[in-house]
Structures are given as C-alpha cells and as structure tokens.
Amino acid sequence: MGDMHDDRDRCVRAVQSKDARFDGWFFTAVVTTGIYCRPSCPGVPPKPENMRFYPTAAAAQQAGFRACKRCRPDASPASPRWNERADLVARAMRLIADGVVDRDGVSGLAARLGYSTRQIERQLMAELGAGPLALARAQRAQTARILIETTGLPMSDVAHAAGFGSVRAFNDTVREVFALAPSELRKRAARGHPATTPGALSLRLPFRAPLCPDNLFGHLAATAVPGVEEWRGGAYRRTLRLPRGHGVAALRPEHDHIGCVLTLTDLRDLSTAIARCRQLLDLDADPVAVDDLLRRDPVLAPLVNKDPGRRVPRTVDADEFAVRAVLGQQVSTAAARTHAGRLAAVYGQAVTDTGGGLTRLFPDAATLAGLDPDGLALPRARRDALVSLVAALAAGDVDLGAGNDWECARARLARLAGIGPWTVETIAMRALGDPDAFVPGDLGVRLAARELGLPSTPGALSRHSAAWRPWRAYAVQHLWATGDHPINRLPDEEQRKAGRPAGRSVR
Structure with a gap:
C-alpha cells in the first residue's frame, strides 16, 4: 500500500x-x-x-x-509496513516499539542502527512526520493509558512505569494526547473491566481481521518448551525475559482481539512486553493483502479460502528461537522440545508463576556460551552448531535483535558451522520476522507440494514460489496446514480428538 x-x-x-x-x-x-x-x-x-x-x-x-x-x-494495530520492510526506517520503528529510545535515548537507537542521530531524525521526519522522541512519547502515552485504566496504581507509579521523567511531564502528556486528566481517564475506565488478579495487567491486543488462530496457537503449544511455555485453560502462556526484569504472558484468542494478561517484575517493561507479544502472534500483519496475493495461485486459493488470515507464529526472543531451531534440526517436534526443556531446566533462571506451571526463563546466549558441550545429549554436528551459534550471539557477531538487518543476519548465520539453509530461513521466518522467508527443503513443505501437485524439488518449488512474494512465509503456513499434525490445531481440539476433556473453548 x-x-x-x-x-x-x-x-x-x-x-x-x-x-x-x-x-x-x-x-x-x-x-x-x-x-x-x-x-x-x-x-x-x-x-x-x-x-x-x-x-x-x-x-x-x-x-x-x-x-x-x-x-x-x-x-489500533501498528502499521504492517514495519513488518514488511527491512530498511532503516522500518528497523528504527521496530527498535522504538521495543523500547530502545526510552532505555538508551536517541543516541542508543542510532548506535544500534549504525547511523548518526541526525540521519535517523531526518529520515523519520521525512517519512513519518515525527522524530524518534515524538514516536517514543506517543508510545509512552499509550502505555500510561493502559496502566491508568487497568490498574489501581498511584499516578506517580504509573508515570514512572510508563517512562516519564516526572509526574508533571506525565500529566501534561496525558492531557495533551487524550484531552483528559489521568484521574478522569481512570474514572471513565472504571465502568469497563479492570484487571482482577493482583499484580496482573489485563489488556486487549487488537489485530486486523481475519485471524486464523489454529496454526498460530497450535504451533506455539505443540512446540512448547516444558517449564518455559504451556497451554492452560484456553490460553498460551510463557515466561518473558525483558530489559529490566522478567514476566509471564498469557494470550487467549477471542472473537475480535487477543486477551492478554501480563505479570511483570518491573512495570517499566510493559510496552516492550506488549510489542513482543504482538510480534509473537504476528498481530500487525495485513491479512487481506497477504490472502489476496496468495489466492492468485489456483493451488493455494482453496487453502486460503478455507482458513483466511493465517499468521506466522513468531517468537518473543530471537536468540532463544535460533537456539531452538538448531536443536530442532532433523528431529521431531517432541525431540526438539525435550532438548530445549533440558537446557532450560539446567541453565534457565528459576521464576515463580502463581497463575500456572511455568518455572524457568529460557537461558540467554551469554549463559549458554558457558555450557559444557560434552554434557549435551546431541549428535556431534548439532552440538558443534549449537556451540558456534551461542558463541556468535553472545559475542555480538550475529545480531538477531529488533533492529537487525535481515540480509546481514542471514549471511552471518550461514557462515556458522552446521547451520544450513533450512535453519537460516526458519530463523528468518520466525525470529527475524521476514514475511518472505521460505523453506523449500523443509520436509513438511515438500510433502504438501507433492500432495497438491506443485513442484516438490527445492529448486523448482523456489522458482514457482516467486509468484507468492513477498508473502512466502504465509504460503509456508498454508502448506504445513495440509498435514495432520498437532501444530495445525488449537490444543483444545487436539484433546477432543484424543478423547480427553477439553479446556475452555476459544472459538
């Protein structure tokens, strides 16, 4: 557009x-x-x-x-442009959403992107009519509104948590942006549904309709790392490592929004936690644009018509996902979960989860860089790949963070021992968020292609897929969904299929 x-x-x-x-x-x-x-x-x-x-x-x-x-x-949902593009402005917007300006200032944003502050300010002003400080301020105002409306926190605590330097700046900004004083905003919201769990923030995450929850939540639940992720009571829950602390997110598909309950050790992480949950569920996608283009292929059209609005299940932590992608090379979903669960149990920081059964944060790259490779029950090649990956992530030689350059990240990953095209593209699709990432050599993709009468060799399928650009990651979701695998179904449907009592319906 x-x-x-x-x-x-x-x-x-x-x-x-x-x-x-x-x-x-x-x-x-x-x-x-x-x-x-x-x-x-x-x-x-x-x-x-x-x-x-x-x-x-x-x-x-x-x-x-x-x-x-x-x-x-x-x-409202954020512009899909920042998902679709990999240029400087898009990378800056991803970093601002992740809270970098509030934590490190405009100079910190510039340092991450490798440009001068003047260049970044000029480019953002030219395209967006606002510089990085104004964009971060708008985000602070929205964070403040959520805290005002969903908690009973004193306003001075809200101001601090939302990232304002003073209560006066908080009051002035809220009045200017919403034309209401903070106390008036809270009064209006009191007629709604404030959070009922002490210490938990309950909010609604908007998305553009349609949204197909089946593969999105099915994939996350079927690949859940024990202790780090779980499906409980109709919601996907997981622990979050955040810049100032940690937290637990519970995400539930509802009719016109995603219900989100966040429990955070430091409320200043709220806007970052929201941004990462939105990224995880691909909530800023433009499903109409994606589906319209994929429908032009007569083979994909019936799949899109059956389940419009498929999203790409992504991640809240790109380094974590890269480690899990290496652990998942050439093994089943269940085996990959087991390996990842062992790493989390031994090296992950313990956390308390009063609302469920989560026990660990997934260990970060710096922690994993110090592990003893001989203690890993993995084949030699995969062990070497894991060791080289965590060393590169810990040293900063590979940057998978919010402001990364997709092609640079791909090139650096490809140079590591034991990391081939499947792993690189899987990381690009689910950790970097590239909507055009494609895995023509993936077994599930090849089986689906053969079943549908598409070319099934990686080279021929890649050539055919040119017509699906720039949305090939979404085409992959439709191809995977042709298989009979738990990743394609909501967990409650899985339980019904197995004859076990299901949790609360999410439909």
Missing part, C-alpha cells in the same frame, strides 16, 4: 466507508474538532475538506491533534 497517507482520495474513501482494514496504516485528523481518529471510527465521517492524514499517531499528536475518545486511535 506504500505511503497510504499521501493518497488523499484513497484515504477519504477508507474513512467514508469506515474500513477497519486501514486502521494503523494512517490516521485522520479533523481540523474543525482538533481530534484524530482511526479510519474505522464509528462517528459521523467529517467533510473531506476538513480531513488531514498522518502516517503515525505521533505525527498527528505533534501537529496538535488529540486522540478521539470514541475510537481510541492510539490503540
């Missing part, structure tokens, strides 16, 4: 038809009221001559507009 906010006629049509597909692609400001909205705002559409369009909520705020109280534009 390119720079949608520059296509005025298209934006006006989207607003007039209240098209939710465009939420997060652009924001509509109304000069007569001084507010900005998402395209799908249920209010009466303003006259076209009174509309102004901005690419981000931050740009609309910087231009002096306040968030609409009715449609809450600050809480």
